[in-house]
Amino acid sequence: xxxxNCDMAQATIHxxxxxxxxxxxxxxxxxxxxxxxxxxxxxxxxxxxQALLGQNDMAQVDCPCCGIGFMExxxxxxxxxxxxxxxxxxxLTPLIQRLHVKINHKGKRPSRPPLESTKAHLLxxxxxxxxxxxxxxxxxxxxxxKREIQQLVQETVSxxx
Amino acid sequence: xxxxxxAQSSGEWLNATGPQSQIVVSTRIRLARNLxxxxxxxxxxxxxxxxxxxxxxxxxxxxxxDVDYHHLANMPALDRQVLFERHLISRDMxxxxxxxxxxxxxxxxxxxxxxxxxxxxxxxxxxGLDLQNAWAVIDDMDNQLESKLSYAFSEEFGYLTACPTNxxxxxxxxVMLHLPALEHTRHIEQVYRALQKISLEVRGLYGEGSRAxxxxxxxxxxxxxxxxxxxxIKELGGVIPEIIxxxxxxxxxxxxxxQQPLKDRIQRVRETIKTETQMSCEEAIECLxxxxxxxxxxxxxxxxxxxxxxxxxxxxxxxxxxxxxxxxDSEERNTARAQLLRQxxxxxxx
Numbered sequence: 001x002x003x004x005n006c007d008m009a010q011a012t013i014h015x016x017x018x019x020x021x022x023x024x025x026x027x028x029x030x031x032x033x034x035x036x037x038x039x040x041x042x043x044x045x046x047x048x049x050q051a052l053l054g055q056n057d058m059a060q061v062d063c064p065c066c067g068i069g070f071m072e073x074x075x076x077x078x079x080x081x082x083x084x085x086x087x088x089x090x091x092l093t094p095l096i097q098r099l100h101v102k103i104n105h106k107g108k109r110p111s112r113p114p115l116e117s118t119k120a121h122l123l124x125x126x127x128x129x130x131x132x133x134x135x136x137x138x139x140x141x142x143x144x145x146k147r148e149i150q151q152l153v154q155e156t157v158s159x160x161x
Numbered sequence: 162x163x164x165x166x167x168a169q170s171s172g173e174w175l176n177a178t179g180p181q182s183q184i185v186v187s188t189r190i191r192l193a194r195n196l197x198x199x200x201x202x203x204x205x206x207x208x209x210x211x212x213x214x215x216x217x218x219x220x221x222x223x224x225x226x227d228v229d230y231h232h233l234a235n236m237p238a239l240d241r242q243v244l245f246e247r248h249l250i251s252r253d254m255x256x257x258x259x260x261x262x263x264x265x266x267x268x269x270x271x272x273x274x275x276x277x278x279x280x281x282x283x284x285x286x287x288x289g290l291d292l293q294n295a296w297a298v299i300d301d302m303d304n305q306l307e308s309k310l311s312y313a314f315s316e317e318f319g320y321l322t323a324c325p326t327n328x329x330x331x332x333x334x335x336v337m338l339h340l341p342a343l344e345h346t347r348h349i350e351q352v353y354r355a356l357q358k359i360s361l362e363v364r365g366l367y368g369e370g371s372r373a374x375x376x377x378x379x380x381x382x383x384x385x386x387x388x389x390x391x392x393x394i395k396e397l398g399g400v401i402p403e404i405i406x407x408x409x410x411x412x413x414x415x416x417x418x419x420q421q422p423l424k425d426r427i428q429r430v431r432e433t434i435k436t437e438t439q440m441s442c443e444e445a446i447e448c449l450x451x452x453x454x455x456x457x458x459x460x461x462x463x464x465x466x467x468x469x470x471x472x473x474x475x476x477x478x479x480x481x482x483x484x485x486x487x488x489x490d491s492e493e494r495n496t497a498r499a500q501l502l503r504q505x506x507x508x509x510x511x
């Protein structure tokens with residue numbers, strides 16, 4: 001019998017209560033039983049990720065734009081940049097399908113064309129390189145990267161400023 | 162905008178004038194948006210956060226909405242806590258670090274958080290059950306911003322967010338309900354279960370991870386991808402009248418219950434407020450909740466829902482210290498809270 005609360009795990013805790021003179025039975029998994037007295041907590045994303053994704057071939061994958069490793073996302077549940085949806089697509093697809101109805105955006109969309117993805121990725125990569133150059137005190141390199149970013153931003157002026 | 166003055170009153174969304182205000186305190190819609198060419202907030206450094214903040218501040222000057230931007234980086238902790246208690250910023254933003262801030266209008270019905278979990282979190286609050294109007298306003302805000310900023314968007318995944326739970330529409334629509342009678346009859350658990358089955362989420366007074374203190378429950382959509390915003394709003398809006406009906410039935414049943422009479426409970430609360438010289442925040446919220454129920458049922462002449470809803474905010478610790486004009490330790494706050502309730506409610510007259 002599945003848990004009547006989450007309908008995912010097996011119900012291992014069976015509670016019988018008398019409410020208003022009537023007998024009421026609850027069949028819950030261990031986790032739901034623990035949470036029962038409180039409003040449903042927000043989805044525990046890291047736990048869901050661990051369960052869904054496990055150790056797989058994504059373990060070695062890093063995003064080329066922001067540098068976040070897939071394992072880092074798996075442990076804290078937050079992506080590093082918009083490009084991660086592509087970089088981690090293989091592992092994200094089942095997760096997103098589980099969280100939502102289906103992977104098919106049906107809501108509103110920006111009225112003007114979004115920033116060209118190659119430019120957005122280049123800017124993300126350059127900004128990451130700039131942050132590294134600054135933190136390692138490579139100021140000449142940092143200045144060069146800053147100029148390159150400014151130039152790219154100006155080329156896409158209607159988008160970025 | 163003077164934050165000291167802010168604490169003396171409440172936002173217009175708490176004035177209890179909206180539809181179904183006796184049970185529905187407020188409606189909130191938020192949209193999560195990110196800039197395409199920056200890493201998400203958890204990967205941005207302070208320099209990048211500063212750039213994002215400057216970029217957004219520049220754009221909101223052209224907004225048709227009259228908002229003031231408040232930098233949080235150098236704001237005193239007490240002021241940040243006031244903004245959190247007023248639902249204008251999240252708990253994480255109040256306690257966070259680095260360039261970040263919030264723009265909001267004088268009625269506090271619209272706000273825009275910058276460098277929250279996502280670069281932008283747009284929020285619209287309305288009194289009562291008012292999902293359609295809330296959506297119309299936030300859609301307009303969003304259109305005005307996206308005409309000037311390049312959002313991270315994919316045809317397949319929609320608006321891209323730091324957490325995949327928000328991807329797609331990036332929209333969380335929620336309705337805050339006051340459900341003391343369903344909690345009293347313990348039917349609230351059935352409501353939870355029914356809502357979970359249709360992918361709606363139930364949270365406490367202060368959103369995710371918070372307890373349902375004061376018998377307040379926020380019901381919101383869980384799914385953000387694969388459905389349009391109007392569909393999500395329609396589905397959420399469709400179940401709320403049912404919950405209101407159950408709560409109304411439970412209220413009438415409680416009024417008629419001779420074993421645990423509601424009128425006795427109301428009277429005990431009145432006595433508590435009149436006589437107690439110390440009151441914790443939790444006790445105050447519990448008392449206010451019963452008085453809100455009594456007022457909605459016409460059992461507390463002289464009291465108003467808006468007055469009580471304002472007090473739910475003012476009895477919290479940062480507001481209390483602002484109202485009393487200085488820092489207070491825990492015991493002093495409990496004294497001040499009991500005093501504030503006695504003064505504001507003046508139950509002898511009601």
